[in-house]
Amino acid sequence: MSRNIFVLFLFFLIGSLIADEGMWTYDNLPLKDLKEKYGFVPTKEWLDNVRLSSVRFMDGGSGSFVSPDGLILTNHHVAVGQLQKLSNAKRNYVKTGFYAKTKEEEIKCPDLEINILVDMKNVTDEILSVLKPDMTFEERLKAKKEKITEIENKAKKETGLEPEVVNLYHDGEFWLYLYKKYTDVRLVFAPERQAAYFGGDYDNFTYPRYDLDFALFRAYENGKPVKCKNYLKWNSNGIKEGDLVFVSGHPGSTDRLYTYNQLKYLRDYRYPYAIDFINHKLKVLEEFAQRGPEQARKALIYQFGLGNGLKAMTGEYKGLRDSILMNEKKKQEEELKNKVYSDEKLKKLYGDGWSIIDSALDLQIKNFKRLRYHSTGFSRLLGIALNIVRYVEEIEKPDKDRLEGYHESELDRLKFRLLSPAPIYKDLEEFNLADDLKQMKKNLDENDEFLKAFLGDNDPEKFAHYLISKTKLDNVDFRKKMLNGGKKAVKKSKDPLIKLALKIDPILRKEKEFYRNNIESRLRYGAEKIAKARFAIYGKSIYPDATFTLRLSYGTVKGYPYNGTIAPAYTTLYGLFDRALSFKGKREYSLPERFWQKKDSLDLSTPVNFVSTCDIIGGNSGSPVVNREGEIVGLIFDGNIESLYGRFLYDEKANRAVAVHTAYIIEALRKIYNADNIADELENR
C-alpha cells in the first residue's frame, strides 16, 4: 500500500549515523559506538569467554565451542573438506551425512587443525626497531621478516603455543598472537549436503535462504574429549528483529584499505584473469565429473571451492566496475591524501606512500602473466613433492636464512599437513596436472625457462600420466621416508615428481625472490607509510583489513531492501518447503527424503536462517552469532549477494550476514535426525 513507501523510506534512511561497520580486533573494539548506539558495554568476562570459545579452522573457516565437553559448531561447508577426506567410494558422508550416536563412534579427522586465540601482544615497536632509515625496500622487508621469525620462534619455545605475528593495517601494526591448537578433532554430526547446501550454487551468497549449514566436531586431547572452561551457552530462542548481535570469527581477507590504484589493478588484471581461470577449471572439472559417479564425488570438493570463489569474485568484480563504489573509494582516498599533503610533516614522512605502491603495481603488471603461470598448479602430489624438496634443503640452513614456511616454529604444522593420511585421487591428479600443463603451454612463451624445465618437449597428457602413475607420493610412508631421508635421499630419489620438483624449484625460488625484493617490498613499504598517515589522522578509530585472525563484528538483526521489495529478518521452514516444491525436479532444490517423511512432525514456523548487519567476509563461515548475554543464537554461513561489494566497502543499507538459526539446528537434530543426545548436549539438558 502506498503509505508504506514512506515507511520504507524512513526504515532504511533514518537510523543511527554510526554504521555497524568493522571487523574489529579484540584489543581495539568500538566500545564507544556500541554504548552510544546500543547502550551495551561488554564486560571483560563476556569478551574473554566469547574470544576463548572462538575457534579457527586451519582449513579455512571459523567455529565455536558450544558445550563443556569440547563440542565445536561450524558450517557444513567448512567441514565438507574433512567429510570428503573421510569418505570413499562406499561411504560418502558428504552425501549421506554423519551421526555418531556415541562418543566411540566419533571419527578422527585426518588433518584438521583448530586454533584458539589465548593471548595477544603488540610487538610493533619491537619489529620496527630493527629498521634503519637508509635501508633499501628490500633490506627493510628482510629485516622485518627476520625479526618476526625470531619473535615467533622464541614464543613457541617459551610457551609451547602456536605463535603467529599478525600484520595489521598493512604493516601498520604487528601483534604476536598465541594459539592453543588441537589436532585430534573428531567428527560428531553432519547433515546431508542436500540440506546443508540447499539451493546449491544458485542460492550461494543470496538470501532469503533455507540452509541447514552446520556440522559438529569434538576436540580431543590425550584421547579424551577436551573439558572446556570456555564455551558459548546455547539459546534456542535465537533472535528477534532489531536485536543486537555479535559475530566472533576469522574473516579471511578484505581490501578496504587498498589504494585506489590497487583496486584498479584488481579490476583490470587480477579479477578478469582469475575469473577466466576459474571458468576454465570448472569447465574441465565438469568433464571429469561426467565420467561417472565416483569421479563426480572426487571432483565435487574442487568444484564447490571454485564455484564458490567464482560467484564471490564475480560479485566483487561487479563492485570494482561500479562507478558509485569506485568514486566512493576515490573520495575516501582523496580526503586522506589532502590531509597528508596539507601537513608538511606528514607529507614529508608519508606523502610518497602512494607512488611507492604505484611503482610496485607497475612491476606487477609488467610481470603479470609470468608470475601467474610459474606455479605448481592444481596437483596436490606435485605440491607435496616441492614441499619435500624444500624441506630437506631448508632445515640444513640457519633458521633466519630459510624460506618462509620452513622456520623452526612452522615445521610441526608443515609436517602435519604433508603427512596427512587423507586420500589423494590419482585419476583426478593426473587430469588436473595435464590441464595445468596445457594451460601453461598455451599461455607461456615457448622459450620460457619454467615451461622448458617443467614440460620440456613432452606431451602434456602423456607426461602427466607418466608423472602421476609412477610417483609413490600418494603413500604417506613414502613421504615420511623422504622427509626423514634428508637432502641426500631426496637427490637420489627416482620418484618422477621428486625429480621434477628438484628441477623446477630453483626457478620458482628465483621468482619468489624477485617478487619479494621488487614487488612485496615496495607494496609493504608504501602501505606502511599510508597506515602511519592514517593513524596520525584518524587514530585507532579504524579497523584493520581482515587477515584470517580473530575479529568481533556487531550489528542488528534486520531485513533490507531487495528485488524491489524487502527481505525479511528471518525465514521459516515453510519457506524451505516452498522453495523445494517450486523447483520440483531440480536437484539443487531437492531435499533429503527424510525431510518429507518427517515434515508433518516439524514445527514449520521454526526460523531457519536470519540476517544481520554484522560485517563479515569469507573465513567468517562457521562463526557464532552471539547475543548480549554472550549466548549463541546463530551460526554465520554466508553473506547476501549485496555483501560481495563488502570486500572493498561496507554498505549497511543492504550488506547482510546470513546465519543458521539455533532453533532450526535443534528442530532438525531432534525431529529429523533423531539425535536427541546431541540436542540435549547443546541445550545443556
Add this chain to the structure above:
Amino acid sequence: MSRNIFVLFLFFLIGSLIADEGMWTYDNLPLKDLKEKYGFVPTKEWLDNVRLSSVRFMDGGSGSFVSPDGLILTNHHVAVGQLQKLSNAKRNYVKTGFYAKTKEEEIKCPDLEINILVDMKNVTDEILSVLKPDMTFEERLKAKKEKITEIENKAKKETGLEPEVVNLYHDGEFWLYLYKKYTDVRLVFAPERQAAYFGGDYDNFTYPRYDLDFALFRAYENGKPVKCKNYLKWNSNGIKEGDLVFVSGHPGSTDRLYTYNQLKYLRDYRYPYAIDFINHKLKVLEEFAQRGPEQARKALIYQFGLGNGLKAMTGEYKGLRDSILMNEKKKQEEELKNKVYSDEKLKKLYGDGWSIIDSALDLQIKNFKRLRYHSTGFSRLLGIALNIVRYVEEIEKPDKDRLEGYHESELDRLKFRLLSPAPIYKDLEEFNLADDLKQMKKNLDENDEFLKAFLGDNDPEKFAHYLISKTKLDNVDFRKKMLNGGKKAVKKSKDPLIKLALKIDPILRKEKEFYRNNIESRLRYGAEKIAKARFAIYGKSIYPDATFTLRLSYGTVKGYPYNGTIAPAYTTLYGLFDRALSFKGKREYSLPERFWQKKDSLDLSTPVNFVSTCDIIGGNSGSPVVNREGEIVGLIFDGNIESLYGRFLYDEKANRAVAVHTAYIIEALRKIYNADNIADELENR
C-alpha cells in the same frame, strides 16, 4: 554447486532466437513465430473464443468470462474501485471481502462498464483519404479527428454497439473496434484485500509472490445473468514449467515506438515531475488518512493508485536513466533512420518525421509547467462541474464542432459516469482541492490567468472549504437536474463549483486548443511518417504500442535470474505462510485470521502464483492466462520489477508476467471461504 554455473548459463542464454515479445492485435498475430518456436497454430475457433471471452474494464483493467452464466474473473485490484464504492463506514468490503452465496445476494456496481470486442475493421484508408498534401499540421489533425468522429457516430447508429476508432502504431493504422457493452455488472466474490494484496506496496511489482489477487463479477442483461456463448473453460491443474501460454487482455500503454528524443523528454521532464508530484500527493494523503480509520478508508483507494503509479514510474524512470537501455533504443532508431536515409524515396517522404517530433517536444518543454498546472486537479466534484458546464454547451453545437468526449457516440458513457451513485467524500474532496490550490499557487506565476481565475485572492484552504461545503454536486439528482436544465440553468446556477467551472473553462479550452494545434498535431504527424517508414521497411512484423485495446501475448512458464540466484516458475502456499511469519507483526504481511484457522486443511503444496515470459503491462491486470487448449490456467495480476523497463523495451531474460494460479483460487474458494458453489461453477461441476 559449481557445475550449475554452466547450467545457469545455458539455461538463460541459449534458447530460441525468437523472443516472446509483443502485445499483438488479433488481426496481426505472429503465427509464423508461434509455429516455429512452439509448433502451435491457433484455430479460428480458438482465437474467436479467447477474444470473445476477453473483457475490458472501463475503470482500467482486463478480465474474462469463465462460466456460461456470465461469471467474470478479474483481479481484486481491478475490482477494488467498485468495492470501495460499495463500501461505507459500516460495511467495508475492501477490508472484509464479499461473498454472494446466491445470485440474489450479488450487488450491482454503481458505475462499472465492461466491453467485449465483437468486431474490428481497418479504416486507415478511409481516414487518410481526407488528408490533403497542402494541409497544415493543425488542419491534418482536425480533418483526421472529424473523420474519426463521423465513423464512430455512424457505427454506433448502425450497430448499437460501442464504437472506438483505435489509433495503432502512432497514426500508422486506424481500426474501428466495436464493443458489446454491459453496465449491469454485479459483485459476486472478493477476498479480503489483505490476502489479495498480500505484501502490499512492498511486494507490488515483484516476484516471488503469494497473492490471491482475484475477484468475481457477473454480467447481467435485462436483470438476468448473461448467457455466454463464449467463455474460457477452467483448468485447475494450471501450468507446469515450460508450458506455452497466452495472455489476452488490454495493456494500457507502452512507449516502445517513441523516438529517442521522446524518451529523453520523458526522462528529463515528465518522469521527474510526475514522481515528485506523486510523492507529494502521497505525503499529504497520508496526513488525511492519519486523522482516523474512516479517513484512512476513504484515502486508501487514492493511496493505492498513486503508490502503484509511483512504484511503476520509479522503475521506468530507472530504465530511462540506464545507459544500456537508452543505447539500445538509440541503436534501434539509428538502424531505422539509416534505412530511411539511404533510400531517396523514403527519405523524401518520411525523413523529416523525427525533426517534426522534435519541434513538438521543444514546445512541450517550453510550456511544460503551465500545461501541467492548468488543470482541475484531484477534486472529483470540480471535474463533474466542468463536465456539466461543457456538456450543456457542447450538445448545442453540430457534432463535428464539439470537444472530444462530447460527441453523440460518447454521451451515453459520459452520462453513465457523471450520474454514478458512487459516494463522493466531501472531507477528502476539500482536502484534495485545498492541496491542489496550494500547489498551483506555489508553482504558477502570480499573474497566471488560470491561477487568477481559479483562486483569485482567496486563501486555498478557506476557498476549498467554501467550494466543497456549499456545492450540491455530490447529489446525483442535482447533477441530473443541471444536465437536463441545459445551458441556461447552468449559467444561472449559484452552485459555487459550477460557477468556478464556468470561469475556468474558457482558459482550459484555450490550453487544450494550444496543445492540439501546436503540439499534438506535430507529434502525430511526425509519428505517422515514422510509422509509415517502419511499415515500408519492416512490414507488419512489428506490433503497435499498447493502447488499452485487446491484445494477445504469448510466452513460456519460466523462472529467471534474480537476486544472485534464480526465481522459480511458481510459488506455493508454503511460501505464503513463510513470508507471513517472516514479517510477523508487519501489517502488509499479516494474513486474514481465517487463513490461520484453515491452514491445516489446506494443501500447502498448491501453486499460488507463477511467471511467464508473456509481454504485458498495466491494463493487462485481470487478463486470463490461457493454455494451448484455450483453457484458463491463470490470472495475470502484475509484472516483476524487471518488467518495468518493458514500457520501453522487452527483455526476455528477466521480464516476467506474474499470475495467480487457478489452483489457488479453487483451494481458497473451497477451503478458506467455503464457497463451493462458486468453485463448482468455475470447475463446471
